[in-house]
Amino acid sequence: xxxxxxxxxxxxxxxxxxxxAAAVVKNGRxxxxxxxSSQIELHKLYGGVVPEIASRKHxxxxxxxxxxxLTEAEVTLDDIDAIGVTYGPGLVGxxxxxxxxxxxxxxxxxIPLVGVHHIEGHISANYIENKELEPPxxxxxxxxxxxxLVCVKDYGDYEILGRTRDDAAGEAFDKVARAIGLGYPGxxxxxxLSKEGNADAIVFPKAHIEDSPYDxxxxxVKSSVLNYxxxxxxxxxxxxxxxxxxxxxxxxxxxxxxxxxxxVQEYGLKKFAIAGGVASNSTLRAAxxxxxxxxxxxxYYPSPIFCTDNAAMIGVAAYYEYLAGTRHGWDxxxxxxxxxxxx
Amino acid sequence: MxxxxxxxxxxxxxxxxxxETETGAKTVAEYTVNYKKTHSQTLLPMLxxxxxxxxxxxxxxxxxxxxxxxxxFTGLRIGSATAKGLGLAxxxxxxxxxxxxGLAYNLCYTDCVVCPIMDARRNQVYSGxxxxxxxxxxxxxxxxxxxxxxxxxxxxxxxxxxxxxxDGVPVHCHALKEELLREKDIAFAPPHMxxxxxxxxxxxxxxxxxxxKIENAAEHKPDYLRVSQAERERAERxxxxxxxx
Numbered sequence: 077x078x079x080x081x082x083x084x085x086x087x088x089x090x091x092x093x094x095x096x097a098a099a100v101v102k103n104g105r106x107x108x109x110x111x112x113s114s115q116i117e118l119h120k121l122y123g124g125v126v127p128e129i130a131s132r133k134h135x136x137x138x139x140x141x142x143x144x145x146l147t148e149a150e151v152t153l154d155d156i157d158a159i160g161v162t163y164g165p166g167l168v169g170x171x172x173x174x175x176x177x178x179x180x181x182x183x184x185x186x187i188p189l190v191g192v193h194h195i196e197g198h199i200s201a202n203y204i205e206n207k208e209l210e211p212p213x214x215x216x217x218x219x220x221x222x223x224x225l226v227c228v229k230d231y232g233d234y235e236i237l238g239r240t241r242d243d244a245a246g247e248a249f250d251k252v253a254r255a256i257g258l259g260y261p262g263x264x265x266x267x268x269l270s271k272e273g274n275a276d277a278i279v280f281p282k283a284h285i286e287d288s289p290y291d292x293x294x295x296x297v298k299s300s301v302l303n304y305x306x307x308x309x310x311x312x313x314x315x316x317x318x319x320x321x322x323x324x325x326x327x328x329x330x331x332x333x334x335x336x337x338x339x340v341q342e343y344g345l346k347k348f349a350i351a352g353g354v355a356s357n358s359t360l361r362a363a364x365x366x367x368x369x370x371x372x373x374x375x376y377y378p379s380p381i382f383c384t385d386n387a388a389m390i391g392v393a394a395y396y397e398y399l400a401g402t403r404h405g406w407d408x409x410x411x412x413x414x415x416x417x418x419x
Numbered sequence: 420m421x422x423x424x425x426x427x428x429x430x431x432x433x434x435x436x437x438x439e440t441e442t443g444a445k446t447v448a449e450y451t452v453n454y455k456k457t458h459s460q461t462l463l464p465m466l467x468x469x470x471x472x473x474x475x476x477x478x479x480x481x482x483x484x485x486x487x488x489x490x491x492f493t494g495l496r497i498g499s500a501t502a503k504g505l506g507l508a509x510x511x512x513x514x515x516x517x518x519x520x521g522l523a524y525n526l527c528y529t530d531c532v533v534c535p536i537m538d539a540r541r542n543q544v545y546s547g548x549x550x551x552x553x554x555x556x557x558x559x560x561x562x563x564x565x566x567x568x569x570x571x572x573x574x575x576x577x578x579x580x581x582x583x584x585x586d587g588v589p590v591h592c593h594a595l596k597e598e599l600l601r602e603k604d605i606a607f608a609p610p611h612m613x614x615x616x617x618x619x620x621x622x623x624x625x626x627x628x629x630x631x632k633i634e635n636a637a638e639h640k641p642d643y644l645r646v647s648q649a650e651r652e653r654a655e656r657x658x659x660x661x662x663x664x
Contacts, residue, residue, distance in 0.1 A: 185508050406463040
């Protein structure tokens, strides 16, 4: 027997929404390649992601993306120890492409298949650039489809403390962006425009949920933005788009920060991380950084490339699942509404 | 030569291993399931069963054949992604068999005209028109999405007996027999020939292989015969706008 500790290489595949992605990750922390083929330009024509078009693009691109990930990592499939794949939550038709592909590769190469929860991937993105980060910590996952406040107790062991009751934070960004004529996707555009505006110009409501202090609601703030615009139009007043962007963003950010800091203290955690597409938002990052400094909490965040949907984060999550003994069968199916922590 | 064939385009999930012998195509194993589980849950476990039962070494497969459409969009992609993953991992070519051609090949060796009809919704069927010289298939009309009346019109020009098969038969057999093709000699395939069979896909794939009709796993994609609903509606809006000018 070889006494030397062998490196574990995971090939990861992600196709839950509109990016086709593959990556090779070594020992759960080192990203050897991270290839993302984005379809965003195509979906812009429709003002949002069209599931059938997304699925069609995935099947066209998936082999190229995987081959590129292997080439860039300078490995072949023979070097790979396991295949990790997102099997939920997400668009079912889109997920199925990645799942069927991953199963076939794992089957043909006779290596283990590890299904990964998309949110677990986002959380795990924090391990890539923060080698010292280990559970327990609190993580806020904010994206176009998700807003979760999660206590990461251990690798693969999660407790969801709070979630949105209606729109995801990123969804609210998209809707407000559309209302002020910025187009899709709204997050980066609002972030950019807000820098020219006054965040205190307009006071939009911050929703707090009575009985569950960590839950969120973003449909109220979104509606009040739409009402504000409507009101201005009826009165024939010109409204300042930059002020709206900045004020809306502040209202969302404030609630995210307040709930997160509340939870960190209640649970006595010393570390806090953000993840997901909206975690790239510069205002949110700055506000979280400040709040963490004030509270003496260590703050972690991934680079934007690991915030967006990518396969490297799936590879990291798959590595820890692999170590924990998670193996999926050849009947693995896509689960569009998969719950975090479910197997 | 050994072909692994997959068909998950319709209601059935089907996997077969077909070999070329001196006397023609030999089906080593064929597994068909028509059950409520999704193809995602059945297709690969079925392959695994076949592999175990027939001591199949995946490396011994020369090409992977897949029914490439038309059919259920999601079903097609499960078959295609499975074939693409196997092709990538084994470094083998894919053979894209048009679904309707594969279905027609259920009836090879017949001297009748063969016309598969698959229910395509929106008042159409997926169909094509074929004849055979032994096991050689001739495509008289390549697969298409077509209204049943228009299809009947095309079929009137053939003198031979016409055999229909496919999941569109129960829906349209009455209209074909009693109205549309009353004057023609028509027949319907027995129920056990009515569904997609991977053994037929595999046998036809041997022909394709010899004709050089193979493709790289990366370039393979399903042929849906239809654009997505979003694209269709967008084109209609665009057309309405242009018309309004």
